[in-house]
Amino acid sequence: MATHAHFNRSLVALLLGLACMLFSQFAAAQWWRFGADAGEPVFTDLLFNQVNALRVERSLQFSPGDLDGGKVIVRGRAEVAQGAIGRVEASLDDGLSWVEVPFSDRGMFAFEFAPQFEQPYRFKLRALSTTGQASNDSEHAFEFRLVRDDSRALAEAAFEQLLERYMARDRAGFMAMVSRDFIGNETALDSALSNDFRFFDAIRIRPTIQRMAAADDRWTIYFLFNRQVRSVRTGQLLQDQANTSVTLVREGDGYKLHELAAPLIFGVSDPGNLASFVTDESIGTDVLVLDRDGNVVTQPQGQATEGTPSNVRTGSFALNPGFGYSFLSRQVLAHMSTTAFAFDGSDSLSNFGGETEGGQTLSGVTSLDAVTSVPADMPEWWGDTTAVIGRVYALKLVDGTYVIFRIAGGSLSTGPITIEYRHQLNGTPNFR
């Protein structure tokens, strides 16, 4: 696939080249003048009470709590590169009628109106310069509506919109709904979303809201979710069900994502940098985990935000008789000198792989989740190499790292058998 990688890089280079050509082609055009557009006036600030409405494109909704004494006070500033501002006008009926608004030398202006419930106001704003140039009145044209919904309903609607954008894999649209004061790491969230969308497909999340709580400008939504994703790598469908919460804060033209709890509903690949606490009810519940290699597994949610230590690699593979597995190169190989162990068929494993320094059977253990740590020193030769479905084994590799693996299923006599494993990469025997 190196050819394809080369193709992708070439494609990206081509895109960049086309972009450069686009700019050079039109370099002489009027728009290529940083900051010196045509003499049209522009609005550089626009506030509806406390809400920044400069970038609102379609609609702006206010709940009764957003009003200031039952009114909306609109404040803004108009600027022009050539000449001066000569007139500012506003309309609430899509430009059928305009009201002139006084402005200061600096282009500052203000006006107010008292909206009625559920009445659509088709807001427009325009300015005229002293040189006769008019601003484009469609730029600040949107529908304003005072809705009966209280802040609770608006927050709930914003939560639904976040879910929709996530399920539609719209990273840019989702990040537009993340607060600038996001408590986790918003840069990490952006990267984690990229990973989610690379390795998750057909995402379905069905939340049932358990309760909502508010303080100041924030709403926290506690919910039980049922989630299903398809692993892009394997095509497998995976599900989980757990309790978690998100917190939204009023910012700009709506509620924005402010805080995430573990288990994560968004940005699943990086809980350590995104979740700021763990939902108590979900501790011990199996939740989806996405590792940096794109493997999707379900693991119990721990007491820490990271469901599994970040240095633990998880995975699974299938072995036919006569083949072994290398945990260091993550390949199925026929050469025992470069693998950790091999499957012989006939219900037995070979324990003299060149990648192994020591190992042993973990007697009485049937699940990888049950293993919190393994002995730091293990015998070079395992005591019992009988292959048993459900049995868990521990290995110390030649690089000083530790592995636990379990025979998950398959035919022990003829193969193939399926092995699931965890590889602790930080050099400690601790798997918790």
Add this chain to the structure above:
Amino acid sequence: MKLRPRTFAVLLAALSGGAGAQPAETAATAETVPPRTGLIVPLTPPDTLSAPVAPKGPAFGEFSFTTEETESSLEVTLRSMFESHHISGPGRAASILEPGRHWLHDLELNARHSLGDNWTTEFNAILRYTDSRRHDPQTKSLQRLQLVASDQVNHLTLGDYYATLSQYSLNRAIKGIGYQRNIGEASYVRFVAGAFDARWNHLLNQVEDEPIDRHVTGLRAQTAGDNYRIGINLVSAWDRDNDPARTTEDTYRQILPAFDWEYRADSGLRLSGEHAQAKTRRQTAAGVRENLSGSAHRLNMDGTLGKLRLRGRAERVSPDFYTMGGGAALDRLRTYVRGDYRLGTVWSVYGAYDWFRNNLDGQLAATTRTSIPEVGVNARGLFDRRSLTFATSLRQRRVDTGAPQRREQVSERLYVSLADRFDQVSVRGEVEALLNTRKDTSPRQSNDDLLYRLVIDSRHLIAGGRYDLRPYLSLEHQEVEDPGSGRMVRTDGARFDLRLLTQGHLSYGLNLEHRSTENRVPGAEDTRLRRYALNLDSQPALLRGGTLRAEIGHAEYRFGDAAKNYRERYVRVLTDIPFNFGN
């Protein structure tokens, strides 16, 4: 008797005979307000655009009382959901849906009563019934129970309460008591005490999934002026060590003082921060006790210097800073800065740099350092088209994990977006490329991913604005190179939504989605998914201000191995019926 607006709306809607009636407030106040075009009242131009200081006192809880409230009122709302799922095919066990017919009912009560001139009381409760474990672990449950009493100075909440002191100290819903006494307009003292139990059933020990009992007591004092705010917080929290719900979990007991502040300079610069110290005793299930002491500090900056807007954040949270009720990413040292520079009315550029690391006390065998530089250009109004926007960014994410298993992962992301609007039709195209390289023991050292997306969105008012038609089309193609095998996984997706809104609070929706994946990874298989759904939203007069939503859908999952195929058919009906009483 004074009619509540909502009650009046219901009466008027009923008299006028249906959902198509105009909103009650519009009709009721039509004689007292000027025509729509005359609503704009010009004001004296302001000197500053800084947001005015809100004249109201400090916010508390989620309830605010106004003089418009009646002496007594009772609102009862019944929210119901019925769903019927039919799943067929050999792989039906993989479906997310629960087969059969299921119900969910939430009955919400909200009663208000005024005591004299100042005091107001409010009672809230939500009772739930469901026969589906997918919605709630209990068939019958009390979701909410709350009693609030307040006047202009005092606020008292019993029952469900959102205990919020500061980010590091306490920010969690509890069941217990919350009391706040306002001192002037911007100063107050807040006291909270209770349990973190998420469900009332937990307090009654009725459910199997009950977590360990966790209790908290907290106090916050805040004072603020025109340009500053200071808060002092003290939290004590503890787990019940001998809780029968405990299995292998550690238990904690802690004292956490915290100090938070904010300062706003006249220039628009905003600085804020918080500093906390946690002393925690951790006890393992085996009874081993360990004392932990950790601190957390954060500093935020946001300001504008002419055409430059700067944002910055620095945070250090030590590995042993454990907060039982607050929130923090433990064991992190982070700095983040971003600057946006407006070159003019069309162009703006930005640069950002994020750097963070863990293993602050050397407690881990390996330290992971992450750096993410990013630059970008945005334009709005290209080619004299105000709606034409262009955005591009280049981000590099480098994750470096030290010995003993040294690894380095570098991911470069190039993003280009172009959007425009042609009358009522908006078009947005996106290309995102991820070029990943790594240095570790992986069999492959590089893999690239590409994503293309085209979104067409429009809105059409027809029949003189009586109908609002909103079609939406999204096309997507993604190529992911499997990091393990280097083989390609190609996904194509298409989604079409159509919404028709009428003036009578009636809307119809159609959703179609198709996704197919061609997977060349050994052992993996191709998959295909088709979904469609029809839905209806309405506010019929029969429900007296309530809402009705009905949805019917079909989904079909197909795999390379036909034994995994399955189909889903579902019907879902949701109603929201309010009953209001007042005097």
